[in-house]
Amino acid sequence: MNTLPQQLANGLLLGSMYGLIAIGYTMVYGIVQLINFAHGEIFMTGAFGAFTVYFYLLPDGTSMALAVPLMLIGGGIVAILIAVGAERFAYRPLRGAPRLAPLITAIGLSLALQEVVRNFYPRADRAVAFPGLDGTHDIGSVTIKDADIFLVVAAIVCMSALAFFVRKSRTGRAMQATAQDPDTAQLMGIDTNRIIVIAFAIGGFFAAVAAVAYGLKYGSIDYRMGFLMGLKAFTAAVLGGIGNIYGAMLGGLVLGVAETLASAYIDDIPGMHLFGGGSWKDVWAFCLLIIVLLVRPQGLLGERVADRA
Amino acid sequence: MTALLEVEDLRVSYGKIEAVKGISFSVEAGQVVTLIGTNGAGKTTTLRTLSGLLKPTAGKILFDGKPLSGIPAHKIVSFGLAHSPEGRHIFPRLTIFENLQLGAFLRKDKEGIEKDVQRTYELFPILGERRNQAAGTLSGGEQQMLAMGRALMSQPKLLMLDEPSMGLSPIMMQKIMSTIVELKSQGTTILLVEQNAQAALSLADQGHVMEVGNIVLSGTGQDLLHDESVRKAYLGED
Numbered sequence: 001m002n003t004l005p006q007q008l009a010n011g012l013l014l015g016s017m018y019g020l021i022a023i024g025y026t027m028v029y030g031i032v033q034l035i036n037f038a039h040g041e042i043f044m045t046g047a048f049g050a051f052t053v054y055f056y057l058l059p060d061g062t063s064m065a066l067a068v069p070l071m072l073i074g075g076g077i078v079a080i081l082i083a084v085g086a087e088r089f090a091y092r093p094l095r096g097a098p099r100l101a102p103l104i105t106a107i108g109l110s111l112a113l114q115e116v117v118r119n120f121y122p123r124a125d126r127a128v129a130f131p132g133l134d135g136t137h138d139i140g141s142v143t144i145k146d147a148d149i150f151l152v153v154a155a156i157v158c159m160s161a162l163a164f165f166v167r168k169s170r171t172g173r174a175m176q177a178t179a180q181d182p183d184t185a186q187l188m189g190i191d192t193n194r195i196i197v198i199a200f201a202i203g204g205f206f207a208a209v210a211a212v213a214y215g216l217k218y219g220s221i222d223y224r225m226g227f228l229m230g231l232k233a234f235t236a237a238v239l240g241g242i243g244n245i246y247g248a249m250l251g252g253l254v255l256g257v258a259e260t261l262a263s264a265y266i267d268d269i270p271g272m273h274l275f276g277g278g279s280w281k282d283v284w285a286f287c288l289l290i291i292v293l294l295v296r297p298q299g300l301l302g303e304r305v306a307d308r309a
Numbered sequence: 310m311t312a313l314l315e316v317e318d319l320r321v322s323y324g325k326i327e328a329v330k331g332i333s334f335s336v337e338a339g340q341v342v343t344l345i346g347t348n349g350a351g352k353t354t355t356l357r358t359l360s361g362l363l364k365p366t367a368g369k370i371l372f373d374g375k376p377l378s379g380i381p382a383h384k385i386v387s388f389g390l391a392h393s394p395e396g397r398h399i400f401p402r403l404t405i406f407e408n409l410q411l412g413a414f415l416r417k418d419k420e421g422i423e424k425d426v427q428r429t430y431e432l433f434p435i436l437g438e439r440r441n442q443a444a445g446t447l448s449g450g451e452q453q454m455l456a457m458g459r460a461l462m463s464q465p466k467l468l469m470l471d472e473p474s475m476g477l478s479p480i481m482m483q484k485i486m487s488t489i490v491e492l493k494s495q496g497t498t499i500l501l502v503e504q505n506a507q508a509a510l511s512l513a514d515q516g517h518v519m520e521v522g523n524i525v526l527s528g529t530g531q532d533l534l535h536d537e538s539v540r541k542a543y544l545g546e547d
Binding site for chain 2: 170173174176177180181183184185186187188189190191192303
């Protein structure tokens with residue numbers, strides 16, 4: 001089972017999930033230069049939104065082919081509402097304030113969301129069982145689950161749609177303009193507040209898609225799931241070059257593959273036998289981030305910040 | 310006839326510092342009006358307030374008979390007020406064509422937009438040649454042309470140009486100034502802010518000299534060009 005192709009596949013799958021979440025960090029940062037540290041919790045609430053649809057709204061025995069799209073919608077609505085609400089009521093009043101203020105707000109919001117779910121969602125003080133998609137397929141020496149197929153398809157569809165939207169649509173172009181020069185974008189007639197809301201909404205929806213994939217793949221969700229996933233996705237966004245949507249996806253994939261391969265193979269290296277296995281994978285992920293930032297501070301696809309004339 | 314733009318006792322502050330201290334002037338349709346003065350006189354602040362990027366603390370702005378105070382910047386364009394900002398501020402990672410299209414962001418008439426893009430390429434052939442190139446790769450003068458072309462894409466009733474000659478070579482500056490003359494002859498109304506007083510006054514119908522937030526002298530372009538105090542202070546003569 002632990003062949004190299006299998007490990008690569010595992011890494012790419014994990015990386016797709018990081019990439020989907022990383023989009024939320026990178027789009028918001030690209031437009032308002034804010035690191036939304038509550039984004040991991042938006043991912044978590046997306047998972048609980050999807051779970052609510054499955055457990056409380058759908059009749060027992062609903063087929064997963066019907067349930068999954070409805071869970072995506074439910075999780076998406078919850079995540080979008082929380083992301084947009086955070087922008088409107090927590091971040092917008094602080095626009096123009098020193099950078100530290102929204103950053104601290106984001107950390108506070110992140111803790112608040114965790115505690116609200118833990119205290120008020122029924123039985124959420126421990127892990128909650130999520131319906132799995134556990135059917136397996138063998139492709140050569142690689143085994144993947146139905147949940148993995150969902151994840152790959154969802155990631156490809158979301159990323160292609162986003163790339164098309166940003167490059168080709170009128171709103172997408174307005175988004176690029178706002179990211180490059182917000183004041184001048186207003187002079188063109190672009191309502192930059194609306195663009196910022198759209199960026200938060202897209203980030204929230206993508207996080208919800210990742211959250212549904214997470215639940216289907218691992219079969220359980222909990223109120224703390226957003227912390228490490230959020231941190232890793234943020235790492236992926238920085239690794240790929242924060243502000244760049246392709247960078248977020250690439251950074252996610254690189255990070256997913258690197259940490260999977262490191263935890264599988266690093267203990268084969270003489271003298272490193274103590275550092276292999278899953279318990280070290282986070283260490284290797286952050287080591288990779290440090291190395292990349294030392295060599296390429298702007299990230300893999302980031303542009304060097306040029307002075308504005 | 311009422312003026313296209315009427316500014317009355319306009320005051321603008323940054324925190325406790327008042328940058329514009331109660332200025333009044335007007336722009337008639339078809340005129341070129343210039344605000345000249347040194348750095349920090351409040352010229353750019355005035356333009357940024359007119360286009361809604363800054364909020365006035367007091368005073369009235371009437372454009373085409375409608376008050377502009379309290380209207381957000383992104384809506385003011387649709388009144389027919391276009392602003393080519395100081396420092397050009399083109400969108401560097403978008404192409405020239407995309408920059409021009411953003412200038413027409415609020416317009417819905419696809420054919421008219423296409424026609425105006427072509428007209429911009431005729432006015433500035435270099436932009437046409439490089440239409441699919443990222444705007445950040447253009448020279449300073451070419452970026453200035455793009456900024457002007459982009460502002461014109463909204464079909465403004467009033468074009469506000471902030472320091473179009475800043476940082477340009479003499480040849481490029483000549484080109485920009487002759488473009489302004491050409492736009493004027495086509496009937497475009499222009500509010501021009503310049504540090505190059507000689508160039509600005511020689512093509513303006515009306516001029517206003519600003520000093521530390523006040524208009525200290527007004528007159529026709531020719532009057533100011535020959536005014537002794539203006540010659541001493543701004544045209545480098547003793």
